[in-house]
Amino acid sequence: MSELIVDGLPQASEVKPLDTFDSIGLRRSIRWYEPNKPVERWKVQAMLEASRIAPSAGNFNGQRAIVVYRDEDPEIWEFISDWSQITTQMAPILIFWCYDLSAYDVQGQQLHDLMRTGALDKAHGWEYERVNRLFPLPAILPDFILHRLACIDLGNSIQNSILTATSLGLGCCLNGASGGARRNVKDKFNLPPSYVFCWLMTVGYPSENLDGGGTRGRPPFETMFFKGKVGQPFKRDAATVELLKELKMIQEPGPTPGRLEEINKLTKRFGLGDDALTDWKLGPSQLNDPVNAVDTKPEPLSPEEVAASAAGAPESDFTLVPTVKREVLDKYRADKGIGDTD
Numbered sequence: 001m002s003e004l005i006v007d008g009l010p011q012a013s014e015v016k017p018l019d020t021f022d023s024i025g026l027r028r029s030i031r032w033y034e035p036n037k038p039v040e041r042w043k044v045q046a047m048l049e050a051s052r053i054a055p056s057a058g059n060f061n062g063q064r065a066i067v068v069y070r071d072e073d074p075e076i077w078e079f080i081s082d083w084s085q086i087t088t089q090m091a092p093i094l095i096f097w098c099y100d101l102s103a104y105d106v107q108g109q110q111l112h113d114l115m116r117t118g119a120l121d122k123a124h125g126w127e128y129e130r131v132n133r134l135f136p137l138p139a140i141l142p143d144f145i146l147h148r149l150a151c152i153d154l155g156n157s158i159q160n161s162i163l164t165a166t167s168l169g170l171g172c173c174l175n176g177a178s179g180g181a182r183r184n185v186k187d188k189f190n191l192p193p194s195y196v197f198c199w200l201m202t203v204g205y206p207s208e209n210l211d212g213g214g215t216r217g218r219p220p221f222e223t224m225f226f227k228g229k230v231g232q233p234f235k236r237d238a239a240t241v242e243l244l245k246e247l248k249m250i251q252e253p254g255p256t257p258g259r260l261e262e263i264n265k266l267t268k269r270f271g272l273g274d275d276a277l278t279d280w281k282l283g284p285s286q287l288n289d290p291v292n293a294v295d296t297k298p299e300p301l302s303p304e305e306v307a308a309s310a311a312g313a314p315e316s317d318f319t320l321v322p323t324v325k326r327e328v329l330d331k332y333r334a335d336k337g338i339g340d341t342d
């Protein structure tokens with residue numbers, strides 16, 4: 001029995017989810033979790049329910065997920081890429097997101113179902129026989145198109161689940177998987193050949209602030225969005241920005257004051273050692289000049305400044321395998337007989 005998941009249901013009136021704008025604005029990739037704080041099972045189900053009802057091309061619904069409670073599989077972080085192993089060791093819940101290409105084998109049936117239920121109508125040109133001709137069973141679309149559809153569908157459905165998590169006070173982060181992790185996950189979860197594993201998502205209550213120290217850098221609005229044609233920006237209206245700030249869709253850019261202290265205290269708390277303390281000055285994003293790709297190396301902090309930033313950190317209350325140290329990870333893998341290709 002996992003101790004990281006709790007049963008029980010609140011009354012609807014007791015649940016105060018953030019509204020959509022606030023959830024979009026507050027969502028951050030969370031990389032520090034409360035490792036022992038259980039997550040309510042209903043919240044995990046709510047995330048999956050949100051994924052299930054996300055839009056998908058032709059209503060093909062290829063998204064799939066495998067939920068793992070960390071304490072039922074404590075070594076599962078070994079399957080994950082190096083840079084994500086610390087996060088994976090800390091997060092109580094892990095969701096392995098995949099898509100199933102076989103969901104696209106029944107395209108005609110799915111479209112007919114949309115017609116049956118009144119989503120697609122004759123006025124828009126939908127007819128049973130025409131759909132039969134264009135989408136016969138088995139599916140005729142080439143695989144590269146199916147992969148493209150499936151990736152977009154999966155992304156939509158993951159984002160629905162992330163926003164649900166944020167609105168319920170949970171943090172999430174998607175994590176990539178290296179080739180080795182990818183192969184292992186296939187065997188471990190008995191994935192059928194039609195399944196493609198894409199991302200591991202960590203889920204749990206953040207031990208960092210839910211705002212992750214402020215919004216992360218983004219290129220300027222007008223370099224991303226256009227009116228009529230590329231090069232003709234969709235003008236960013238300053239009053240609209242102010243409105244969206246009030247409605248909390250647009251929130252404070254990072255790093256917010258105290259962010260360095262926050263991450264260094266967490267580093268100490270989780271016993272990662274002084275070597276792992278962040279020893280550079282934090283500053284604003286430089287993505288505001290995407291053309292010239294500004295990328296200055298952050299200024300180093302003195303050892304005294306680094307020590308001061310972690311002063312007063314709480315005692316370590318959870319032991320991580322400090323895989324940020326390459327030699328520790330290499331030894332761990334050698335001791336366990338994990339090979340380079342695993």
Ligand SMILES: Cc1cc2nc3c(=O)[nH]c(=O)nc-3n(C[C@H](O)[C@H](O)[C@H](O)COP(=O)(O)O)c2cc1C
Pocket residue numbers: 027028029030031083084173174175176177199212215216
């Ligand atoms: C598909 C995808 C894969 C990602 N993989 C990783 C990852 O492997 N490790 C990690 O720390 N963050 C990962 N991230 C998080 C991104 O770094 C993050 O979304 C981006 O820096 C913007 O920051 P924000 O999500 O906090 O706004 C991933 C995000 C996405 C959408």
